[in-house]
Amino acid sequence: MIIVQAIDALREELSAWRKAAETVAFVPTMGNLHAGHMALVERARQLGSKVVVSIFVNPTQFDRKEDLAAYPRTLAEDCAQLQTAGAAMVFTPTPAMMYPAGGLATRVEVPGISELLEGAARPGHFTGVATVVCKLFNLVQPDVAVFGEKDFQQLMLIRQMVRDLDMNIRIEGLPTVREADGLAMSxxxxxxxxxxxxxxxxxxxxxxxxxxxxxxxxxxxxxxxxxxxxxxxxxxxxxxxxxxxxxxxxxxxxxxxxxxxxxxxxxxxxxxxxxxxxxxxxxxxxxx
Structure with missing residues:
Protein backbone atom coordinates (compact mmCIF):
# COMPACT_ATOMS: atom_id res chain seq x y z
CA MET A 1 0.00 0.00 0.00
CA ILE A 2 1.28 3.44 -0.96
CA ILE A 3 0.85 6.46 1.33
CA VAL A 4 0.89 9.71 -0.65
CA GLN A 5 0.62 13.26 0.63
CA ALA A 6 1.74 15.45 -2.27
CA ILE A 7 -0.75 16.13 -5.07
CA ASP A 8 1.91 15.69 -7.78
CA ALA A 9 2.81 12.25 -6.40
CA LEU A 10 -0.86 11.30 -6.34
CA ARG A 11 -1.31 12.27 -9.98
CA GLU A 12 1.85 10.47 -11.05
CA GLU A 13 0.72 7.20 -9.47
CA LEU A 14 -2.81 7.51 -10.83
CA SER A 15 -1.46 8.19 -14.33
CA ALA A 16 0.53 4.95 -14.20
CA TRP A 17 -2.55 3.04 -13.11
CA ARG A 18 -4.64 4.41 -15.94
CA LYS A 19 -1.98 3.50 -18.49
CA ALA A 20 -2.23 -0.03 -17.10
CA ALA A 21 -6.04 0.07 -17.57
CA GLU A 22 -6.72 -0.11 -13.85
CA THR A 23 -10.13 0.99 -12.56
CA VAL A 24 -10.08 3.27 -9.54
CA ALA A 25 -12.56 3.05 -6.67
CA PHE A 26 -12.42 5.87 -4.14
CA VAL A 27 -13.42 6.12 -0.48
CA PRO A 28 -13.10 9.64 0.99
CA THR A 29 -12.82 9.74 4.79
CA MET A 30 -11.77 12.02 7.64
CA GLY A 31 -9.87 9.22 9.34
CA ASN A 32 -10.40 7.77 12.81
CA LEU A 33 -11.53 4.69 10.94
CA HIS A 34 -13.78 1.89 12.19
CA ALA A 35 -15.48 -1.24 10.83
CA GLY A 36 -17.99 0.85 8.89
CA HIS A 37 -15.17 2.43 6.89
CA MET A 38 -13.64 -0.98 6.28
CA ALA A 39 -16.98 -2.11 4.82
CA LEU A 40 -16.74 0.81 2.38
CA VAL A 41 -13.24 -0.28 1.40
CA GLU A 42 -14.38 -3.87 0.92
CA ARG A 43 -17.19 -2.71 -1.37
CA ALA A 44 -14.73 -0.50 -3.26
CA ARG A 45 -12.47 -3.52 -3.82
CA GLN A 46 -15.41 -5.26 -5.49
CA LEU A 47 -15.96 -2.30 -7.81
CA GLY A 48 -12.44 -1.35 -8.83
CA SER A 49 -9.05 -2.94 -9.36
CA LYS A 50 -7.34 -0.22 -7.28
CA VAL A 51 -8.79 1.39 -4.15
CA VAL A 52 -7.78 4.89 -3.08
CA VAL A 53 -8.76 6.10 0.41
CA SER A 54 -8.32 9.73 1.36
CA ILE A 55 -7.83 10.81 4.95
CA PHE A 56 -8.44 14.52 5.37
CA VAL A 57 -10.07 16.26 8.32
CA ASN A 58 -11.82 18.94 6.31
CA PRO A 59 -11.96 22.21 8.27
CA THR A 60 -14.61 23.82 6.07
CA GLN A 61 -17.34 21.33 6.99
CA PHE A 62 -17.09 21.93 10.75
CA ASP A 63 -19.52 24.54 12.02
CA ARG A 64 -17.76 24.70 15.40
CA LYS A 65 -14.00 25.23 15.80
CA GLU A 66 -13.94 23.14 18.97
CA ASP A 67 -15.28 20.13 17.06
CA LEU A 68 -12.52 20.49 14.47
CA ALA A 69 -9.86 20.72 17.17
CA ALA A 70 -11.25 17.72 19.04
CA TYR A 71 -11.67 15.42 16.04
CA PRO A 72 -9.32 12.43 16.57
CA ARG A 73 -6.31 12.16 14.27
CA THR A 74 -5.23 8.49 14.15
CA LEU A 75 -3.27 8.27 10.91
CA ALA A 76 -0.92 5.41 11.84
CA GLU A 77 -3.74 3.21 13.11
CA ASP A 78 -5.90 4.11 10.11
CA CYS A 79 -3.19 3.17 7.62
CA ALA A 80 -2.60 -0.15 9.37
CA GLN A 81 -6.31 -0.97 9.03
CA LEU A 82 -6.38 0.08 5.40
CA GLN A 83 -3.38 -2.04 4.52
CA THR A 84 -5.09 -5.07 6.05
CA ALA A 85 -8.29 -4.20 4.17
CA GLY A 86 -6.49 -4.16 0.82
CA ALA A 87 -6.39 -0.48 -0.10
CA ALA A 88 -3.82 0.30 -2.78
CA MET A 89 -3.22 3.94 -1.83
CA VAL A 90 -3.92 6.34 1.02
CA PHE A 91 -3.98 10.03 0.13
CA THR A 92 -3.27 12.25 3.14
CA PRO A 93 -3.21 15.91 2.05
CA THR A 94 -2.73 18.75 4.52
CA PRO A 95 -5.13 21.70 4.88
CA ALA A 96 -2.51 23.94 3.26
CA MET A 97 -2.48 21.69 0.18
CA MET A 98 -6.24 21.55 -0.11
CA TYR A 99 -6.80 25.21 0.76
CA PRO A 100 -3.82 27.28 -0.45
CA ALA A 101 -3.50 30.73 1.09
CA GLY A 102 -5.88 29.68 3.85
CA GLY A 103 -8.95 29.19 1.69
CA LEU A 104 -10.49 28.90 -1.76
CA ALA A 105 -12.12 31.64 -3.78
CA THR A 106 -14.33 28.97 -5.35
CA ARG A 107 -17.04 27.13 -3.44
CA VAL A 108 -19.42 24.39 -4.54
CA GLU A 109 -22.99 24.70 -3.35
CA VAL A 110 -25.98 22.43 -3.95
CA PRO A 111 -29.01 24.60 -3.21
CA GLY A 112 -32.17 23.16 -1.73
CA ILE A 113 -30.94 19.92 -0.23
CA SER A 114 -28.09 21.78 1.54
CA GLU A 115 -30.57 23.87 3.51
CA LEU A 116 -32.66 21.05 5.00
CA LEU A 117 -32.22 19.01 8.18
CA GLU A 118 -28.44 18.75 8.71
CA GLY A 119 -27.96 21.88 6.64
CA ALA A 120 -30.33 23.84 8.86
CA ALA A 121 -28.74 22.46 12.03
CA ARG A 122 -25.18 23.10 10.79
CA PRO A 123 -25.02 26.22 8.58
CA GLY A 124 -22.30 26.03 5.94
CA HIS A 125 -21.63 22.34 6.56
CA PHE A 126 -22.74 21.07 3.18
CA THR A 127 -20.91 23.78 1.25
CA GLY A 128 -17.75 22.52 2.93
CA VAL A 129 -18.65 18.92 2.09
CA ALA A 130 -19.53 19.61 -1.55
CA THR A 131 -16.42 21.72 -2.13
CA VAL A 132 -13.96 19.24 -0.66
CA VAL A 133 -15.56 16.20 -2.31
CA CYS A 134 -15.58 17.99 -5.66
CA LYS A 135 -11.91 18.81 -5.23
CA LEU A 136 -11.06 15.24 -4.21
CA PHE A 137 -12.96 13.91 -7.21
CA ASN A 138 -10.95 16.22 -9.48
CA LEU A 139 -7.70 15.02 -7.91
CA VAL A 140 -8.41 11.28 -7.84
CA GLN A 141 -10.73 11.10 -10.90
CA PRO A 142 -12.17 7.77 -9.78
CA ASP A 143 -14.42 5.51 -11.81
CA VAL A 144 -16.57 4.90 -8.73
CA ALA A 145 -16.79 6.39 -5.23
CA VAL A 146 -18.34 4.65 -2.22
CA PHE A 147 -20.20 6.43 0.59
CA GLY A 148 -22.14 5.19 3.60
CA GLU A 149 -25.91 5.62 3.76
CA LYS A 150 -25.66 6.62 7.42
CA ASP A 151 -25.03 10.13 6.07
CA PHE A 152 -28.18 9.90 3.95
CA GLN A 153 -28.47 13.58 3.15
CA GLN A 154 -24.78 13.87 2.31
CA LEU A 155 -25.07 10.96 -0.11
CA MET A 156 -28.03 12.61 -1.83
CA LEU A 157 -26.12 15.88 -2.08
CA ILE A 158 -23.09 14.20 -3.66
CA ARG A 159 -25.26 12.38 -6.18
CA GLN A 160 -26.93 15.67 -7.10
CA MET A 161 -23.57 17.39 -7.50
CA VAL A 162 -22.26 14.62 -9.74
CA ARG A 163 -25.37 14.77 -11.93
CA ASP A 164 -25.40 18.55 -12.16
CA LEU A 165 -21.70 18.86 -12.98
CA ASP A 166 -21.67 15.89 -15.41
CA MET A 167 -18.95 14.08 -13.49
CA ASN A 168 -18.27 10.67 -14.98
CA ILE A 169 -18.24 8.97 -11.59
CA ARG A 170 -20.53 6.22 -10.32
CA ILE A 171 -21.69 6.91 -6.78
CA GLU A 172 -22.29 3.77 -4.73
CA GLY A 173 -24.16 3.88 -1.42
CA LEU A 174 -23.53 1.24 1.24
CA PRO A 175 -26.20 0.47 3.87
CA THR A 176 -25.45 1.70 7.37
CA VAL A 177 -23.11 -0.58 9.31
CA ARG A 178 -24.29 -1.07 12.88
CA GLU A 179 -23.06 -2.38 16.18
CA ALA A 180 -24.79 -5.53 17.47
CA ASP A 181 -27.14 -3.37 19.56
CA GLY A 182 -28.25 -1.28 16.57
CA LEU A 183 -26.12 1.83 17.08
CA ALA A 184 -24.88 3.19 13.76
CA MET A 185 -21.09 3.01 13.58
CA SER A 186 -19.53 6.46 13.66
Whole structure:
Protein backbone atom coordinates (compact mmCIF):
# COMPACT_ATOMS: atom_id res chain seq x y z
CA MET A 1 0.00 0.00 0.00
CA ILE A 2 1.28 3.44 -0.96
CA ILE A 3 0.85 6.46 1.33
CA VAL A 4 0.89 9.71 -0.65
CA GLN A 5 0.62 13.26 0.63
CA ALA A 6 1.74 15.45 -2.27
CA ILE A 7 -0.75 16.13 -5.07
CA ASP A 8 1.91 15.69 -7.78
CA ALA A 9 2.81 12.25 -6.40
CA LEU A 10 -0.86 11.30 -6.34
CA ARG A 11 -1.31 12.27 -9.98
CA GLU A 12 1.85 10.47 -11.05
CA GLU A 13 0.72 7.20 -9.47
CA LEU A 14 -2.81 7.51 -10.83
CA SER A 15 -1.46 8.19 -14.33
CA ALA A 16 0.53 4.95 -14.20
CA TRP A 17 -2.55 3.04 -13.11
CA ARG A 18 -4.64 4.41 -15.94
CA LYS A 19 -1.98 3.50 -18.49
CA ALA A 20 -2.23 -0.03 -17.10
CA ALA A 21 -6.04 0.07 -17.57
CA GLU A 22 -6.72 -0.11 -13.85
CA THR A 23 -10.13 0.99 -12.56
CA VAL A 24 -10.08 3.27 -9.54
CA ALA A 25 -12.56 3.05 -6.67
CA PHE A 26 -12.42 5.87 -4.14
CA VAL A 27 -13.42 6.12 -0.48
CA PRO A 28 -13.10 9.64 0.99
CA THR A 29 -12.82 9.74 4.79
CA MET A 30 -11.77 12.02 7.64
CA GLY A 31 -9.87 9.22 9.34
CA ASN A 32 -10.40 7.77 12.81
CA LEU A 33 -11.53 4.69 10.94
CA HIS A 34 -13.78 1.89 12.19
CA ALA A 35 -15.48 -1.24 10.83
CA GLY A 36 -17.99 0.85 8.89
CA HIS A 37 -15.17 2.43 6.89
CA MET A 38 -13.64 -0.98 6.28
CA ALA A 39 -16.98 -2.11 4.82
CA LEU A 40 -16.74 0.81 2.38
CA VAL A 41 -13.24 -0.28 1.40
CA GLU A 42 -14.38 -3.87 0.92
CA ARG A 43 -17.19 -2.71 -1.37
CA ALA A 44 -14.73 -0.50 -3.26
CA ARG A 45 -12.47 -3.52 -3.82
CA GLN A 46 -15.41 -5.26 -5.49
CA LEU A 47 -15.96 -2.30 -7.81
CA GLY A 48 -12.44 -1.35 -8.83
CA SER A 49 -9.05 -2.94 -9.36
CA LYS A 50 -7.34 -0.22 -7.28
CA VAL A 51 -8.79 1.39 -4.15
CA VAL A 52 -7.78 4.89 -3.08
CA VAL A 53 -8.76 6.10 0.41
CA SER A 54 -8.32 9.73 1.36
CA ILE A 55 -7.83 10.81 4.95
CA PHE A 56 -8.44 14.52 5.37
CA VAL A 57 -10.07 16.26 8.32
CA ASN A 58 -11.82 18.94 6.31
CA PRO A 59 -11.96 22.21 8.27
CA THR A 60 -14.61 23.82 6.07
CA GLN A 61 -17.34 21.33 6.99
CA PHE A 62 -17.09 21.93 10.75
CA ASP A 63 -19.52 24.54 12.02
CA ARG A 64 -17.76 24.70 15.40
CA LYS A 65 -14.00 25.23 15.80
CA GLU A 66 -13.94 23.14 18.97
CA ASP A 67 -15.28 20.13 17.06
CA LEU A 68 -12.52 20.49 14.47
CA ALA A 69 -9.86 20.72 17.17
CA ALA A 70 -11.25 17.72 19.04
CA TYR A 71 -11.67 15.42 16.04
CA PRO A 72 -9.32 12.43 16.57
CA ARG A 73 -6.31 12.16 14.27
CA THR A 74 -5.23 8.49 14.15
CA LEU A 75 -3.27 8.27 10.91
CA ALA A 76 -0.92 5.41 11.84
CA GLU A 77 -3.74 3.21 13.11
CA ASP A 78 -5.90 4.11 10.11
CA CYS A 79 -3.19 3.17 7.62
CA ALA A 80 -2.60 -0.15 9.37
CA GLN A 81 -6.31 -0.97 9.03
CA LEU A 82 -6.38 0.08 5.40
CA GLN A 83 -3.38 -2.04 4.52
CA THR A 84 -5.09 -5.07 6.05
CA ALA A 85 -8.29 -4.20 4.17
CA GLY A 86 -6.49 -4.16 0.82
CA ALA A 87 -6.39 -0.48 -0.10
CA ALA A 88 -3.82 0.30 -2.78
CA MET A 89 -3.22 3.94 -1.83
CA VAL A 90 -3.92 6.34 1.02
CA PHE A 91 -3.98 10.03 0.13
CA THR A 92 -3.27 12.25 3.14
CA PRO A 93 -3.21 15.91 2.05
CA THR A 94 -2.73 18.75 4.52
CA PRO A 95 -5.13 21.70 4.88
CA ALA A 96 -2.51 23.94 3.26
CA MET A 97 -2.48 21.69 0.18
CA MET A 98 -6.24 21.55 -0.11
CA TYR A 99 -6.80 25.21 0.76
CA PRO A 100 -3.82 27.28 -0.45
CA ALA A 101 -3.50 30.73 1.09
CA GLY A 102 -5.88 29.68 3.85
CA GLY A 103 -8.95 29.19 1.69
CA LEU A 104 -10.49 28.90 -1.76
CA ALA A 105 -12.12 31.64 -3.78
CA THR A 106 -14.33 28.97 -5.35
CA ARG A 107 -17.04 27.13 -3.44
CA VAL A 108 -19.42 24.39 -4.54
CA GLU A 109 -22.99 24.70 -3.35
CA VAL A 110 -25.98 22.43 -3.95
CA PRO A 111 -29.01 24.60 -3.21
CA GLY A 112 -32.17 23.16 -1.73
CA ILE A 113 -30.94 19.92 -0.23
CA SER A 114 -28.09 21.78 1.54
CA GLU A 115 -30.57 23.87 3.51
CA LEU A 116 -32.66 21.05 5.00
CA LEU A 117 -32.22 19.01 8.18
CA GLU A 118 -28.44 18.75 8.71
CA GLY A 119 -27.96 21.88 6.64
CA ALA A 120 -30.33 23.84 8.86
CA ALA A 121 -28.74 22.46 12.03
CA ARG A 122 -25.18 23.10 10.79
CA PRO A 123 -25.02 26.22 8.58
CA GLY A 124 -22.30 26.03 5.94
CA HIS A 125 -21.63 22.34 6.56
CA PHE A 126 -22.74 21.07 3.18
CA THR A 127 -20.91 23.78 1.25
CA GLY A 128 -17.75 22.52 2.93
CA VAL A 129 -18.65 18.92 2.09
CA ALA A 130 -19.53 19.61 -1.55
CA THR A 131 -16.42 21.72 -2.13
CA VAL A 132 -13.96 19.24 -0.66
CA VAL A 133 -15.56 16.20 -2.31
CA CYS A 134 -15.58 17.99 -5.66
CA LYS A 135 -11.91 18.81 -5.23
CA LEU A 136 -11.06 15.24 -4.21
CA PHE A 137 -12.96 13.91 -7.21
CA ASN A 138 -10.95 16.22 -9.48
CA LEU A 139 -7.70 15.02 -7.91
CA VAL A 140 -8.41 11.28 -7.84
CA GLN A 141 -10.73 11.10 -10.90
CA PRO A 142 -12.17 7.77 -9.78
CA ASP A 143 -14.42 5.51 -11.81
CA VAL A 144 -16.57 4.90 -8.73
CA ALA A 145 -16.79 6.39 -5.23
CA VAL A 146 -18.34 4.65 -2.22
CA PHE A 147 -20.20 6.43 0.59
CA GLY A 148 -22.14 5.19 3.60
CA GLU A 149 -25.91 5.62 3.76
CA LYS A 150 -25.66 6.62 7.42
CA ASP A 151 -25.03 10.13 6.07
CA PHE A 152 -28.18 9.90 3.95
CA GLN A 153 -28.47 13.58 3.15
CA GLN A 154 -24.78 13.87 2.31
CA LEU A 155 -25.07 10.96 -0.11
CA MET A 156 -28.03 12.61 -1.83
CA LEU A 157 -26.12 15.88 -2.08
CA ILE A 158 -23.09 14.20 -3.66
CA ARG A 159 -25.26 12.38 -6.18
CA GLN A 160 -26.93 15.67 -7.10
CA MET A 161 -23.57 17.39 -7.50
CA VAL A 162 -22.26 14.62 -9.74
CA ARG A 163 -25.37 14.77 -11.93
CA ASP A 164 -25.40 18.55 -12.16
CA LEU A 165 -21.70 18.86 -12.98
CA ASP A 166 -21.67 15.89 -15.41
CA MET A 167 -18.95 14.08 -13.49
CA ASN A 168 -18.27 10.67 -14.98
CA ILE A 169 -18.24 8.97 -11.59
CA ARG A 170 -20.53 6.22 -10.32
CA ILE A 171 -21.69 6.91 -6.78
CA GLU A 172 -22.29 3.77 -4.73
CA GLY A 173 -24.16 3.88 -1.42
CA LEU A 174 -23.53 1.24 1.24
CA PRO A 175 -26.20 0.47 3.87
CA THR A 176 -25.45 1.70 7.37
CA VAL A 177 -23.11 -0.58 9.31
CA ARG A 178 -24.29 -1.07 12.88
CA GLU A 179 -23.06 -2.38 16.18
CA ALA A 180 -24.79 -5.53 17.47
CA ASP A 181 -27.14 -3.37 19.56
CA GLY A 182 -28.25 -1.28 16.57
CA LEU A 183 -26.12 1.83 17.08
CA ALA A 184 -24.88 3.19 13.76
CA MET A 185 -21.09 3.01 13.58
CA SER A 186 -19.53 6.46 13.66
CA UNK A 187 -16.21 8.02 14.58
CA UNK A 188 -18.16 10.30 16.90
CA UNK A 189 -19.24 7.34 19.02
CA UNK A 190 -15.82 7.60 20.58
CA UNK A 191 -17.00 10.73 22.38
CA UNK A 192 -19.53 8.67 24.38
CA UNK A 193 -18.76 7.80 27.99
CA UNK A 194 -19.31 4.20 29.10
CA UNK A 195 -22.68 5.13 30.60
CA UNK A 196 -23.72 7.06 27.47
CA UNK A 197 -22.71 4.15 25.26
CA UNK A 198 -25.27 2.02 27.12
CA UNK A 199 -27.97 4.60 26.37
CA UNK A 200 -26.98 5.28 22.77
CA UNK A 201 -28.86 2.37 21.09
CA UNK A 202 -32.08 4.01 22.30
CA UNK A 203 -31.69 6.51 19.48
CA UNK A 204 -32.11 3.84 16.82
CA UNK A 205 -34.94 2.21 18.79
CA UNK A 206 -36.94 5.44 18.77
CA UNK A 207 -36.53 5.80 15.01
CA UNK A 208 -37.64 2.19 14.59
CA UNK A 209 -40.76 2.93 16.61
CA UNK A 210 -41.61 5.65 14.10
CA UNK A 211 -41.04 3.23 11.21
CA UNK A 212 -43.26 0.63 12.87
CA UNK A 213 -46.04 3.20 13.34
CA UNK A 214 -45.83 4.20 9.67
CA UNK A 215 -46.07 0.57 8.57
CA UNK A 216 -49.16 0.20 10.76
CA UNK A 217 -50.86 2.96 8.83
CA UNK A 218 -50.28 6.15 10.81
CA UNK A 219 -50.06 9.26 8.65
CA UNK A 220 -49.99 11.92 11.38
CA UNK A 221 -46.38 12.75 10.62
CA UNK A 222 -46.10 15.84 12.82
CA UNK A 223 -47.40 13.96 15.87
CA UNK A 224 -45.09 11.03 15.23
CA UNK A 225 -42.12 13.38 14.97
CA UNK A 226 -43.05 15.26 18.14
CA UNK A 227 -43.60 12.04 20.08
CA UNK A 228 -40.24 10.68 18.94
CA UNK A 229 -38.46 13.84 20.07
CA UNK A 230 -40.12 13.58 23.49
CA UNK A 231 -39.16 9.91 23.71
CA UNK A 232 -35.54 10.79 22.99
CA UNK A 233 -35.59 13.47 25.68
CA UNK A 234 -36.98 10.98 28.19
CA UNK A 235 -34.05 8.67 27.38
CA UNK A 236 -31.45 11.37 28.06
CA UNK A 237 -30.91 12.70 24.53
CA UNK A 238 -31.10 16.30 23.30
CA UNK A 239 -32.73 15.94 19.89
CA UNK A 240 -31.98 18.33 17.05
CA UNK A 241 -34.71 16.82 14.92
CA UNK A 242 -36.69 13.71 14.04
CA UNK A 243 -38.24 13.99 10.60
CA UNK A 244 -40.23 11.82 8.21
CA UNK A 245 -39.31 12.76 4.66
CA UNK A 246 -39.59 11.52 1.11
CA UNK A 247 -36.57 9.40 0.29
CA UNK A 248 -35.97 10.91 -3.14
CA UNK A 249 -35.83 14.63 -2.24
CA UNK A 250 -36.11 14.90 1.58
CA UNK A 251 -39.22 17.06 1.37
CA UNK A 252 -42.22 16.38 3.63
CA UNK A 253 -44.33 13.49 2.30
CA UNK A 254 -47.58 14.08 0.47
CA UNK A 255 -50.56 11.78 0.05
CA UNK A 256 -49.58 8.76 -2.02
CA UNK A 257 -45.84 8.91 -1.26
CA UNK A 258 -44.57 5.45 -0.40
CA UNK A 259 -40.76 5.72 -0.36
CA UNK A 260 -39.90 7.48 2.87
CA UNK A 261 -37.02 7.86 5.28
CA UNK A 262 -37.04 8.61 8.99
CA UNK A 263 -34.06 10.77 9.87
CA UNK A 264 -32.86 11.97 13.24
CA UNK A 265 -30.08 13.81 15.00
CA UNK A 266 -29.59 14.00 18.73
CA UNK A 267 -26.91 14.89 21.24
CA UNK A 268 -25.86 12.46 23.93
CA UNK A 269 -23.27 14.13 26.10
CA UNK A 270 -20.56 15.47 23.77
CA UNK A 271 -21.55 13.19 20.89
CA UNK A 272 -23.93 14.32 18.16
CA UNK A 273 -25.46 11.18 16.72
CA UNK A 274 -27.24 10.90 13.36
CA UNK A 275 -29.18 7.98 11.94
CA UNK A 276 -31.84 7.18 9.37
CA UNK A 277 -34.15 4.35 8.40
CA UNK A 278 -35.53 4.16 4.85
CA UNK A 279 -38.87 2.40 4.34
CA UNK A 280 -41.41 1.64 1.66
CA UNK A 281 -45.09 1.74 2.62
CA UNK A 282 -47.18 -1.03 1.10
CA UNK A 283 -50.67 -0.08 2.29
CA UNK A 284 -51.85 3.50 2.13
CA UNK A 285 -55.59 2.78 2.27
CA UNK A 286 -55.89 2.97 6.04
CA UNK A 287 -56.24 6.30 7.77
CA UNK A 288 -54.62 7.13 11.06
Missing amino acids: SRNGYLTAAERQLAPGFNRVLREVVDALHKGRHDYASLQADAAKSLESRGFRPDYVEIRRAFDLLPPEQGDTDLVVLGSAWLGKARLIDNLPLTLKNLTETS
